[in-house]
Amino acid sequence: MEGFANPITQIQRHMQFIKIIFKNYSLPIEGAVILSNPSAIIANHPKSVPIFHVSGLQSHIQTLFDKYPTPILTNEQLTRFVQLIRAQHQPQEILPRIDTSRFRHGVLCPKCRYKNQMHFYRGGWKCLACHYTSSGIFAEALQDYRLLVSRTITNSQLRAFFGITSSDAANRLLRKFQFPSTGTYKNRIYYLPDNLIEYMKPFL
Numbered sequence: 001m002e003g004f005a006n007p008i009t010q011i012q013r014h015m016q017f018i019k020i021i022f023k024n025y026s027l028p029i030e031g032a033v034i035l036s037n038p039s040a041i042i043a044n045h046p047k048s049v050p051i052f053h054v055s056g057l058q059s060h061i062q063t064l065f066d067k068y069p070t071p072i073l074t075n076e077q078l079t080r081f082v083q084l085i086r087a088q089h090q091p092q093e094i095l096p097r098i099d100t101s102r103f104r105h106g107v108l109c110p111k112c113r114y115k116n117q118m119h120f121y122r123g124g125w126k127c128l129a130c131h132y133t134s135s136g137i138f139a140e141a142l143q144d145y146r147l148l149v150s151r152t153i154t155n156s157q158l159r160a161f162f163g164i165t166s167s168d169a170a171n172r173l174l175r176k177f178q179f180p181s182t183g184t185y186k187n188r189i190y191y192l193p194d195n196l197i198e199y200m201k202p203f204l
């Protein structure tokens, strides 16, 4: 058996936080500790907060409906409320500290299970092992670069990481996607948007 950090104080902290966010709504705040791992054993616990496996969620919600039978918000208020919650959801982006020598660089061939680096050829990418060609694959590779290396890229970083020899070709490739950028030609820094694959689609 393995204990884990006190989920009761955690849920109390979360409820306090929710109360602050929704202070303009007179809503009851209900908390519960819900275990997603079905084999987790719920041992002795205080009765102040419900604790149950995820399979019990539906019946718990039904209990809450029974407890609060009268609607508190109108549909319009509810819509605004949902928008408020969604606006609050801003996941923090964490860049992993993995030495770049520990993973494969470049545009990797999906047909070769990402084992071979594809070569830049006439604005697209070609695998010399299986001859697969694609220009769209670059979005996937650049997304990996963004997640593993940096949120920004320069011409020389692009050439080094993706094995492009020509500075002009790298420049054309970067400009093609109209990334937000700062600086002048040689020192220009391109900012890679977080929804990179979607962002790049219309330009491919």
Ligand SMILES: [Zn+2]
Pocket (backbone or CB within 6 Å): 109, 110, 111, 112, 116, 127, 128, 129, 130, 131, 132
């Ligand atoms: Zn291949």
